[in-house]
Amino acid sequence: MAKTDFFPIGGTTMMTLTWATVVFMAVVVVKVTMGLWNTVERNRTMAKEFPVPPGSHWLLGHLVLLGDEGRGLMTKAMEWSKVYKFAHVIRMGPLLQHCTVYHPDYVKAVMSRADKKDDYMYSFLRPWLGDGLLTSAGPKWFRNRRLLTPGFHFEILKPYVRLFSESTNVMLTNWEKLKSGSSIDVFHYMSLMTLDSMLKCALSQHTDCQTRNTNDYIAAVYDLADLTMKRGRSLILRSDLIYALSSDGRRYRKACTLVHEYAERIIAERQAALKQRHTDEQATNKKKYLDFLDILLKARDEDGNGLTDAEIRDEVDTFMFEGHDTTASGLSWTLYCLARHPGHQEKCRKEAQEVLQGKTEVTWDDLPSMKYITMCVKESLRMYPAVPEIFRDVETSVTFSDGRTLPEGSQVYIGLYHLHHSPHIWEKPEEFDPSRFSPENSKDRHPYAFLPFSAGPRNCIGQHFAMNELKTAVALILQRFSLTPDDTLPEPFPVHRMVLRADTPGLFLKIRPIEME
Numbered sequence: 001m002a003k004t005d006f007f008p009i010g011g012t013t014m015m016t017l018t019w020a021t022v023v024f025m026a027v028v029v030v031k032v033t034m035g036l037w038n039t040v041e042r043n044r045t046m047a048k049e050f051p052v053p054p055g056s057h058w059l060l061g062h063l064v065l066l067g068d069e070g071r072g073l074m075t076k077a078m079e080w081s082k083v084y085k086f087a088h089v090i091r092m093g094p095l096l097q098h099c100t101v102y103h104p105d106y107v108k109a110v111m112s113r114a115d116k117k118d119d120y121m122y123s124f125l126r127p128w129l130g131d132g133l134l135t136s137a138g139p140k141w142f143r144n145r146r147l148l149t150p151g152f153h154f155e156i157l158k159p160y161v162r163l164f165s166e167s168t169n170v171m172l173t174n175w176e177k178l179k180s181g182s183s184i185d186v187f188h189y190m191s192l193m194t195l196d197s198m199l200k201c202a203l204s205q206h207t208d209c210q211t212r213n214t215n216d217y218i219a220a221v222y223d224l225a226d227l228t229m230k231r232g233r234s235l236i237l238r239s240d241l242i243y244a245l246s247s248d249g250r251r252y253r254k255a256c257t258l259v260h261e262y263a264e265r266i267i268a269e270r271q272a273a274l275k276q277r278h279t280d281e282q283a284t285n286k287k288k289y290l291d292f293l294d295i296l297l298k299a300r301d302e303d304g305n306g307l308t309d310a311e312i313r314d315e316v317d318t319f320m321f322e323g324h325d326t327t328a329s330g331l332s333w334t335l336y337c338l339a340r341h342p343g344h345q346e347k348c349r350k351e352a353q354e355v356l357q358g359k360t361e362v363t364w365d366d367l368p369s370m371k372y373i374t375m376c377v378k379e380s381l382r383m384y385p386a387v388p389e390i391f392r393d394v395e396t397s398v399t400f401s402d403g404r405t406l407p408e409g410s411q412v413y414i415g416l417y418h419l420h421h422s423p424h425i426w427e428k429p430e431e432f433d434p435s436r437f438s439p440e441n442s443k444d445r446h447p448y449a450f451l452p453f454s455a456g457p458r459n460c461i462g463q464h465f466a467m468n469e470l471k472t473a474v475a476l477i478l479q480r481f482s483l484t485p486d487d488t489l490p491e492p493f494p495v496h497r498m499v500l501r502a503d504t505p506g507l508f509l510k511i512r513p514i515e516m517e
């Protein structure tokens with residue numbers, strides 16, 4: 001057989017191909033080397049400008065001190081943030097390092113820019129939340145933020161207060177079936193309750209998720225959040241290939257499929273129902289409240305283009321996660337703070353009784369009168385911010401007010417938990433003191449000292465929604481129940497699992513019904 005039967009190309013072509021391969025390989029080697037060089041240089045500059053806490057391992061960096069169970073952030077990292085007033089460097093491996101900032105001036109310098117979110121942490125969320133508002137960047141984020149903002153106008157939010165009341169009352173009816181003095185994991189109940197209200201507000205889904213008491217969707221969201229944080233702290237699981245083959249990766253895929261199917265089923269049902277509802281509404285001339293899905297389905301940009309099916313699903317997944325898990329965290333820790341401080345609990349209860357006058361439904365007009373409740377919610381969000389840390393990649397260098405510079409391309413973590421506990425900003429930061437949020441005590445505060453909902457162009461789009469739900473739920477709960485800590489269990493320990501949760505065994509409180517006059 002002739003040689004050319006196997007190699008049907010001529011000598012010149014072969015030569016050209018060989019050269020092309022050599023050039024290609026050389027370009028790759030140069031690019032990789034330059035990339036590594038830039039990373040090493042950037043890390044060196046960062047470490048020259050900002051303090052690096054001691055104890056960093058040559059390979060594992062500070063991971064050895066932080067551990068992978070999430071307690072490290074609240075102990076070691078908090079310790080460092082008390083020693084270093086503005087910022088410190090954390091090494092997550094031989095090459096990966098970031099700067100955690102937590103002084104209001106520093107936070108302001110980063111947050112007032114529109115840098116993209118850090119690819120490292122947010123890429124782990126992408127298979128789950130796709131390119132939704134939380135994870136997207138650039139023109140896509142800008143367009144979708146503009147399309148979704150009308151969904152948070154107060155006229156849209158007004159009727160949701162009734163829905164928050166409904167969901168809270170379902171939960172309280174379930175509590176009434178328990179023995180007085182029962183110890184319950186409030187995080188579990190708040191997750192079910194906020195999921196129930198989110199399903200109503202976002203998708204007009206009125207389900208029995210609270211009465212069934214367990215929910216596969218919530219279990220999957222828990223799993224996804226835990227697995228994402230675990231992956232972020234592991235040197236090995238960062239690789240997509242290794243993760244895909246690992247047992248964690250398989251669990252992540254399974255949970256992702258479950259939450260995606262859940263959202264897709266609801267969207268399909270709603271799309272089918274939309275036509276029918278239009279007909280019904282025209283027939284009865286009765287307009288139901290607008291839910292987020294209505295906004296998503298009807299949103300059009302200036303060219304008349306709407307969101308694609310994939311974009312709608314990504315936004316639904318984002319709202320279902322951001323909208324229920326964060327609020328459940330904020331609410332659980334608020335109840336915990338009030339249980340630990342019976343005097344403040346009683347003051348909130350008195351206010352709720354005065355405002356509600358025996359009603360079991362909160363209205364929009366009641367909310368501004370809940371002044372003390374608002375102060376307690378804010379103080380709880382200070383001590384236990386539902387989102388303890390957020391992440392950015394600085395696209396151009398940032399120079400802070402004291403002249404120190406973070407080089408272009410650095411990863412920066414904005415430590416909201418650190419910021420809210422800094423002894424350099426807050427007097428006795430570990431003390432629960434709602435009077436910090438009285439109008440007179442708030443007026444001179446640095447505008448970047450208290451940021452549970454972040455700030456700047458990428459602040460929380462749902463912050464008014466969340467505050468309304470928190471106030472409504474706290475008022476209704478305290479009107480019907482008194483709360484005390486369960487001292488037979490260890491003190492709840494806050495851990496960073498995308499949102500701030502309580503480490504095992506959970507956040508247990510004892511509940512006792514109150515006689516209503």
Ligand code: HEM
Nearest residue numbers: 133134322323326327330386387390453454458460462466
């Ligand atoms: C106590 C409750 C809540 C807290 C503490 C909270 C906090 C935050 C924070 C800190 C961010 C910035 C995240 C980042 O930059 O990576 C954020 C973003 C976001 N939040 Fe919330 N959130 C809460 C409730 C909600 C609710 C109820 C919704 C929806 C109904 C929501 C939707 C979003 C969305 C879509 C973003 C991304 C915004 C963007 O990048 O344009 N959040 N939230």
